Amino acid sequence: MAGDAKMADALTIEGINKVFERTGKPSVEALRDINLSIREGEFVSIVGASGSGKSTLLRIIDGLLPASSGVVRVSGHAVTQPGADRAMVFQQDALLPWKTVIDNVAYGLLIAGTPRRDAHATAQRFIDMAGLKGFEQHYPHQLSGGMRQRVNVARALAVNPKILLLDEPFAALDAQTREIMQTELLNIWQKSGTTVLLITHQIDEAVFLSDRVIVFSARPGSVREEIPIPLPRPRDLELKRHEAFGALVDRIWHLIEHEVRSAVANNRA
Amino acid sequence: MSTAGSLTWRGVYDFLEGRSRAAALLRMLISVAFVLAVWQLIATYLVTNKLLLVPPADVFEALGKEGASGALWTNALATVSAVGAAFPVAVLLGVGIGLALASSRLLALTAGPMLTALNSVPLVALAPLFIAWLGLGFASKFVLVTIFTIFPVLVTTETGLKATDKILIEAARSFNASRWQIFTTVTLPFAVPFIVSGIRVAWARALVAIIIAEFFGSFAGFGYAILAAGQSFDTATLLAYVIMLGMLGLMGSVFFEWLERRLAPWRQE
Ligand SMILES: Nc1ncnc2c1ncn2[C@@H]1O[C@H](COP(=O)(O)OP(=O)(O)OP(=O)(O)O)[C@@H](O)[C@H]1O
Numbered sequence: 436m437a438g439d440a441k442m443a444d445a446l447t448i449e450g451i452n453k454v455f456e457r458t459g460k461p462s463v464e465a466l467r468d469i470n471l472s473i474r475e476g477e478f479v480s481i482v483g484a485s486g487s488g489k490s491t492l493l494r495i496i497d498g499l500l501p502a503s504s505g506v507v508r509v510s511g512h513a514v515t516q517p518g519a520d521r522a523m524v525f526q527q528d529a530l531l532p533w534k535t536v537i538d539n540v541a542y543g544l545l546i547a548g549t550p551r552r553d554a555h556a557t558a559q560r561f562i563d564m565a566g567l568k569g570f571e572q573h574y575p576h577q578l579s580g581g582m583r584q585r586v587n588v589a590r591a592l593a594v595n596p597k598i599l600l601l602d603e604p605f606a607a608l609d610a611q612t613r614e615i616m617q618t619e620l621l622n623i624w625q626k627s628g629t630t631v632l633l634i635t636h637q638i639d640e641a642v643f644l645s646d647r648v649i650v651f652s653a654r655p656g657s658v659r660e661e662i663p664i665p666l667p668r669p670r671d672l673e674l675k676r677h678e679a680f681g682a683l684v685d686r687i688w689h690l691i692e693h694e695v696r697s698a699v700a701n702n703r704a
Numbered sequence: 705m706s707t708a709g710s711l712t713w714r715g716v717y718d719f720l721e722g723r724s725r726a727a728a729l730l731r732m733l734i735s736v737a738f739v740l741a742v743w744q745l746i747a748t749y750l751v752t753n754k755l756l757l758v759p760p761a762d763v764f765e766a767l768g769k770e771g772a773s774g775a776l777w778t779n780a781l782a783t784v785s786a787v788g789a790a791f792p793v794a795v796l797l798g799v800g801i802g803l804a805l806a807s808s809r810l811l812a813l814t815a816g817p818m819l820t821a822l823n824s825v826p827l828v829a830l831a832p833l834f835i836a837w838l839g840l841g842f843a844s845k846f847v848l849v850t851i852f853t854i855f856p857v858l859v860t861t862e863t864g865l866k867a868t869d870k871i872l873i874e875a876a877r878s879f880n881a882s883r884w885q886i887f888t889t890v891t892l893p894f895a896v897p898f899i900v901s902g903i904r905v906a907w908a909r910a911l912v913a914i915i916i917a918e919f920f921g922s923f924a925g926f927g928y929a930i931l932a933a934g935q936s937f938d939t940a941t942l943l944a945y946v947i948m949l950g951m952l953g954l955m956g957s958v959f960f961e962w963l964e965r966r967l968a969p970w971r972q973e
């Protein structure tokens with residue numbers, strides 16, 4: 436399996452299972468036999484019903500959570516803990532409330548031992564990019580939900596990761612800001628050559644951004660379908676009005692609808 | 705004319721409700737003046753028995769007399785030096801034990817229950833015992849204040865350290881932070897406002913403890929002076945010392961509230 440052909444893969448996920456054991460309660464099977472490989476520089480999205488284990492998979496890839504079985508490899512090396520090659524944006528707001536915007540964005544760099552001056556200079560670039568110029572000295576509680584989420588994204592980008600793990604990063608944004616951030620993300624991705632794995636509930640977002648969309652089945656999460664997105668790049672918002680775009684969104688929508696229904700039925704039972 | 709009058713009144717109210725330091729000071733002065741006026745009225749018209757209540761003017765006169773004779777300063781020195789020595793020690797011990805409890809499960813399991821039990825015993829009841837052991841004066845005061853004051857600091861330190869948002873710790877781990885880095889950049893800053901509020905409670909308890917220690921046995925101090933004045937039915941002097949105590953309490957609480965706001969601005973809004 437680990438032959439030469441795999442070397443171009445930035446990320447491989449081999450037979451990942453995850454069962455949460457809970458004392459005194461039935462265990463939860465969150466992920467079942469996930470197999471994926473993501474090429475270097477590829478942009479991949481995961482869509483799926485709520486509770487289908489998407490965030491759990493991202494935590495395992497980031498090295499925050501051990502899998503019950505299976506291996507995650509980054510550039511061929513098995514992941515056992517977090518590393519500088521990956522950065523994650525969490526589904527929840529994860530900014531330090533006692534640090535200003537610039538200190539939050541510089542956080543990963545400072546932890547890695549970058550001198551304060553350099554860390555702040557880099558942080559400033561990503562603050563500008565996230566459209567937060569002028570808010571450097573604000574505290575998170577002084578920002579709107581959408582602005583905070585942009586700080587979260589800027590903080591992950593600032594450490595210049597090889598693999599960017601994004602867990603619904605634009606969920607808190609209004610439609611306009613969301614589209615601006617999508618375009619920004621595409622720009623950054625194209626310039627940096629980063630590999631991106633994104634979780635989203637917005638199917639049009641997944642199609643617009645990705646080279647490939649992975650549709651998860653309801654719990655336990657498994658890969659139900661991998662859908663290549665052969666739309667030309669560079670992409671702009673015009674693309675969303677094309678027929679091919681609509682057809683892809685429709686197709687994924689139908690796949691998910693089925694899974695969401697069974698997820699809802701399961702939760703009722 | 706009447707519109708102008710109501711306008712100026714509104715201006716006064718707006719100013720008083722404002723956040724400026726002058727407004728806060730003026731609010732305080734007005735409420736003090738109000739209390740003094742009511743007290744004076746009650747003492748002149750309702751409770752005229754001077755054994756029970758004396759008017760504020762008498763109390764200030766007594767205060768002046770104590771100041772002139774030097775008794776006030778001797779007593780203040782005795783009380784303040786004992787609290788001033790014991791309080792920082794108690795805070796350091798409280799934070800230290802709280803840290804140990806929060807970081808060692810073994811310690812939390814073994815020593816935790818015993819400390820909880822100790823905390824629920826009204827420790828001031830042990831005052832006569834300490835005085836029997838350590839004699840009258842500084843040593844017994846010091847020990848009693850320290851022991852009585854440790855607990856709120858200890859409890860809030862442990863609680864604060866354990867209350868840290870899990871997502872913040874995960875984000876730090878995601879950036880490959882070491883355990884020490886997580887402690888210094890996440891857990892400890894999160895706990896600081898908890899600790900300060902514990903210290904604020906501890907300050908009030910320290911004053912209770914010192915007075916009780918001085919009631920039971922000492923040759924100087926506010927508690928000693930209050931007891932002596934009570935025994936000679938000198939209500940004016942008794943109240944004068946109570947006011948001094950009140951000032952000590954107020955100064956501490958204003959200072960620690962300010963500190964809390966300074967250290968945790970994000971908790972205000
Ligand atoms: N620490 C945990 N302990 C026990 N069960 C957990 C834990 N974390 C997640 N789960 C369970 O695993 C399942 C998958 O959770 P996960 O957060 O990965 O879903 P998700 O696909 O990200 O959902 P959403 O789209 O709502 O964010 C859920 O049933 C959840 O209850």
Ligand SMILES: [Mg+2]
Binds near residue numbers: 489490491526602
């Ligand atoms: Mg999730």
